[in-house]
Amino acid sequence: MTTTLERPAPDKQAGGAPMIDRAEGWRRRAPLLPALIFTIIVTQIPFLLTIFYSLQSWNLVRPGSQSFVWFQNYADVFTDSQFRQVALNTVVMTLGSVLIAVALGLVLALLLNRQFFGRGVVRTLLITPFLITPVAAALLWRTVLLDPTLGLVNFVLSPFGASGTEWISEFPLASVMAALVWQWTPFMMLLLLAGLQSQPTDQLEAARVDGANSWSIFRELTLPHLRRFIELGVVLGTIYLVNTFDTVYMMTQGGPGVASANLPFYIYQRAFLGFDIGQSAAMGVVVVILTLIAATFALRLLFRTFSGEEEAA
Amino acid sequence: MAEVVFDQASRIYTPGAKPAVDSLDLTVADGELVVLVGPSGSGKSTALRMLAGLEPIDAGSVRIDGRDVVDVPSKDRDIAMVFQNYALYPSKTVAENMAFPLKMRGMDKEERGRRVRQAAEMLGLTDFLDRKPKAMSGGQRQRVAMGRAIVREPQVFLMDEPLSNLDAKMRVQTRAQIAELQNRLAVSTVYVTHDQVEAMTMGDRVAVLADGKLQQYATPPELYDRPTNAFVAGFIGSPAMxxxxxxxxxxxxxxxxxxxxxxxxxxxxxxxxxxxxxxxxxxxxxxxxxxxxxxxxxxxxxxxxxxxxxxxxxxxxxxxxxxxxxxxxxxxxxxxxxxxxxxxxxxxxxxxxxxxxxxxxxx
Amino acid sequence: MAVTTSTPPDERTPDTAEGAPEPRRRRGNAVDVWLGVIAWVVGIAFFFPVFWMVLTSFKTEADAYTPTPKIIFEPTLEQYEGVFSSGIGPYLANSVGATVISTLLVLLLAIPAAFALSLRPVQKTSDVLFFFISTKMLPVVAAIVPIYVVVNEIGALDNIWTLIVLYTGMNLPIAVWMMRSFFLEVPGELLEQASIDGAPLWRTLREIVLPIISPGIFATALICVIFAWNEFFFAVNLTAANAGTVPVFLVGFITSEGLYWAQLSAAATLAALPVVIAGWVAQNKLVQGLSFGAVK
The missing domain is CATH 2.40.50.140 (Nucleic acid-binding proteins)
Known part of the structure; x- marks a missing residue:
């Protein structure tokens, strides 16, 4: 073979000189290997260890307590009513925040996808919440915004008779979700804005010439075009938000009780406050399995998105 | 100067499937301009890329000046290529673009400068030597790509639809310029196009391809007067026969x-x-x-x-x-x-x- | 606050999107103006908490705690002095160290990998790509226990290099995908031309490919910076006084000092500022990074 740099095309090498294929294959693989090996070590080995630990009874505060108990931890997890509550919380928190953020993001993207004075500034203002360190954002919500007596939210709502509402303790899950939605709406907005701007102008012009009004253009052309981007937003938002930890930790500590705890926080509590390695590992495995089920579905959606991209490229 | 020979040259992308180029036999005489023409998927570009060393030659051989180049990498085939989208290096100026192949061959700076200036003069690019490709029109970029090929003084020019990104008027103008330049330099040239008018006006000889197979290889008048089969008859001439x-x-x-x-x-x-x-x-x-x-x-x-x-x-x-x-x-x-x-x-x-x-x- | 505006990714002519279909100019303009005003109002509403945080950070505690929020007050830097004197310095240094070193490592690993998955692709490219993406689908919580145990065993708790390794692993998949999408934007013709010109591979990469993808490298780096800087879960569980990062400092700060809003706002502003600036600069590329290059 020559020193040709080839584009990714199907079976480019298939007919080529087979003698050199092997060496060439390794030469091509070499730049990839460090990243691949690093990723396997850092991300895969811990998961394998998790499975191993999950079969043991092991509490860090009782040295020497380590023993093999097979599936006892799993049995405990499934009979743990708190765990079920927390799992439900996680679903509500993740999907609720993602869907609200996507809906709001869509409205904002539509607003921003038009020419007006200072559009760049407005966009910059809008994305800022997404950039604020989540720990700082959670602090901000917990104190300055949602404080029952001195918080801005109650101050703004006081004309409507809402003063004195103890948001964090009365509506802990909703409070956490409000902070998450505030942080993630900007991302959805950016994603959907990119979607809107990738819509060919001539399609819209053709529709207008055909006599469609703005609502029917939106419903018949823009929304189908955005579908892929909305799906992508939901999938990506879910991937990132299912791991939410900082916001719960800083705003409510999962409380009261486990009313606002999600799985990351609950496992953290078990592992680092309860020091129960076996239990928390078993929960981790359960979470992985649940996530894998969701991810298979998500990957299928994503695959369509990515392979669509490849074809267009 | 050089003769180019395709000798039963084939390109098979997937074993067992229909070859993209099927046992092509073609001889380009020294100094001749040969046009490969055909509809999309006919294998004309693949044939050119086989000659360029950008596609492997799976069977048969390709010879430049008597030398079998099947295992010779592109850079050692002594060819220069003009791409459809010109492939100008965006980070380099016109002069640097044109000098790059010379630099890679270790030519000294003085000689590089002399050749670049000479080619620039020939193509009317002297005033643009310090510009980046981004700041030039399509026609100018096309000329830079030509210039980069000329400075090499290669044995063979390869051109892959070099005019397809120009507007109609520019295309006619540049068509004549390329033909004139090629005549003057007398470098063997293989030119690929899907446009039969380009083929008929530019080629000393024209090879018509379809489905990876050579249909006819002849001078333009002969192609027109005695098409060897119904495909060539229908392809050459406008409106069609x-x-x-x-x-x-x-x-x-x-x-x-x-x-x-x-x-x-x-x-x-x-x-x-x-x-x-x-x-x-x-x-x-x-x-x-x-x-x-x-x-x-x-x-x-x-x-x-x-x-x-x-x-x-x-x-x-x-x-x-x-x-x-x-x-x-x-x-x-x-x-x-x-x-x-x-x-x-x-x-x-x-x-x-x-x-x-x-x-x-x-x- | 100095707002650095950046131009939208794609300047388009007005009325290209849905909306304002009315052929009569005047009515269209009125609608446009109103929608513009609404956009401004929403933008300010979203930004307001941030603005308020920054404002509060310049207040005295007395000004911060008023039943009617105060906009007019005498600004003071005493909160910032307080934050610095309470020892944010080492935490800032840790954050900078972990962020910068992990980002450099990510680029070092991701750029060759992305090259091997784009311009000169290995076999099974898509399998490898999906392996990378799938690592982001697995929840971090499930790995924290063994990570803690292993790190503890090898005595690397509260060590900045532990965070660097983990942050590198965390950002690598995103960077590989993102860099790959930049590599794919390099026209194939250019590489073929370079190979005909006789340029060796490393020279092609350095002289031709690198200038084209350098904006992409910059954007990728900024996104890695954002994630590493904001990361909290690993930091809070694996570090303490020695290797703690700024988010860890924030947590310690409120527990040791209690909730003093003005001072807390100053600390939060300091914590958020570097990433906010990085994000403003990289806003056009944020989506590309977070979506693994699926959206350009």
Whole structure:
């Protein structure tokens, strides 16, 4: 073979000189290997260890307590009513925040996808919440915004008779979700804005010439075009938000009780406050399995998105 | 200088599937400009890329100046290529772009500068040497790409649809410039295009490809006058030749209910076939008076008139057989319009006849 | 606050999107103006908490705690002095160290990998790509226990290099995908031309490919910076006083000092500021990074 740099095309090498294929294959693989090996070590080995630990009874505060108990931890997890509550919380928190953020993001993207004075500034203002360190954002919500007596939210709502509402303790899950939605709406907005701007102008012009009004253009052309981007937003938002930890930790500590705890926080509590390695590992495995089920579905959606991209490229 | 030979050269993307280029035999004489032309998917670009070393040669061989280049990497084949999108390095100025291949060959700076200036002068690029490609028009970029090929003083120029990104006027202008430049430099050139007008106007010889196979390799007049099969006949010439699948009669063929006699040698070559494909170029119809005797002329009804000023083309369907359409060249300022009847007669001396099944020319 | 505006990714002519279909100019303009005003109002509403945080950070505690929020007050830097004197310095240094070093490592690993998955692709490219993406689908919580145990065993708790390794692993998949999408934007013709010109591979990469993808490298780096800087879960579980990062400092700060809003706002502003600036600069590329290059 020559020193040709080839584009990714199907079976480019298939007919080529087979003698050199092997060496060439390794030469091509070499730049990839460090990243691949690093990723396997850092991300895969811990998961394998998790499975191993999950079969043991092991509490860090009782040295020497380590023993093999097979599936006892799993049995405990499934009979743990708190765990079920927390799992439900996680679903509500993740999907609720993602869907609200996507809906709001869509409205904002539509607003921003038009020419007006200072559009760049407005966009910059809008994305800022997404950039604020989540720990700082959670602090901000917990104190300055949602404080029952001195918080801005109650101050703004006081004309409507809402003063004195103890948001964090009365509506802990909703409070956490409000902070998450505030942080993630900007991302959805950016994603959907990119979607809107990738819509060919001539399609819209053709529709207008055909006599469609703005609502029917939106419903018949823009929304189908955005579908892929909305799906992508939901999938990506879910991937990132299912791991939410900082916001719960800083705003409510999962409380009261486990009313606002999600799985990351609950496992953290078990592992680092309860020091129960076996239990928390078993929960981790359960979470992985649940996530894998969701991810298979998500990957299928994503695959369509990515392979669509490849074809267009 | 160099002769380029494709010797049974094949490119097979997937084993077992149809080759992209199938046993191509082609010789480009020293200093000749050969155009590879064909529809998309015909294998013309693949053939060029095999010569460039951008695609492997899976079977057969390719020789440049007698040297088999199958295992020779691109850079050692002593070729220069002009790409469809010009492939100018965006981070380099015009001068740097043109000097880059020389630099990679270790040429000293002075000689590089001399050659770049010389080529720039030839192409009218002297004022643009310090510009980046981004700041230039399409035509200028095209010339830079040409310049980068010229400075190499290679044995062979390869051009892959170099004019397809230019507007119509620029294309005609540049077409002439490239042909003139190639003539002056006398470097063997292989030029790929899908545009048969480009092929006919530029090529010393033209190779017509379809489905990875060479259909015909000949000079432009010969391609036009004696197309070797129905594909070439239909591909070369605009508007395309009328290709009509007609039943034989005792002395010739029947067209629109009229006996069209065939010259003796064609008739002999057609042998005992019941049907043959008859090709008639638009200019090989003779327009007759519509009053003429029904047995001697073919009646047709005009669908569209293309008036070009110096001439016109009449698109019509036969009165007897409305599913058969023909194109007839008429004089400029022709008086007929949509729906008018016309009467035509083919010039029997200019008929092309092909086998219905194989498309091969008879005789 | 100095707002650095950046131009939208794609300047388009007005009325290209849905909306304002009215052929009569005047009515269209009125609608446009109103929608523009609404956009401004929403933008300010979203930004307001941030603005308020920054404002509060310049207040005295007395000004911060008023039943009617105060906009007019005498600004003071005493909160910032307080934050610095309470020892944010080492935490800032840790954050900078972990962020910068992990980002450099990510680029070092991701650029060759992306090259091997784009311009000169290995076999099974898509399998490898999906392996990378799938690592982001697995929840971090499930790995934290063994990570803690292993890190503890090898005595690397509260060590900045532990965070660097983990942050590198965390950002690598995103960077590989993103860099790959930049590599794919390099026209194939250019590489073919370079190979005909006789440029060796490393020279092609350095002189031709690198200048084209350098904006992409910059954007990728900024996105890695954002994630590493904001990361909290690993930091809070694996570090303490020695290797703690700024988010860890924030947590310690409120527990040791209690909730003093003005001071807390100053600390939060300091924590958020570097990433906010990085994000403003990289806003056009944020989506590309977060979506693994699926959206350009």
């Amino acid at each position: 009328n290709l009509l699948d007609l039943p034989r009669s005792s002395t010739g063929v029947t067209l629109g209910g009229v006996e069209v006699p065939l010259p003796r040698e064609i008739s002999d070559a057609a042998g005992s076939r019941d049907r043959i494909t008859v090709g008639i170029r638009p200019e090989d119809w003779v327009l007759e008076s519509t009053d003429a005797d029904a047995g001697s002329v073919i009646k047709a009804v005009v669908d569209v008139v293309e008036e070009l000023g110096s001439e016109s083309y009449l698109y019509a369907h036969l009165a007897e057989d409305t599913s058969t359409s023909i194109v007839v060249r008429g004089p400029g300022r022709v008086k007929v319009r949509f729906g008018d009847p016309i009467a035509v007669r083919p010039n029997p001396e200019a008929l092309h006849v092909f086998d219905v099944e194989t498309g091969q020319r008879l005789p």
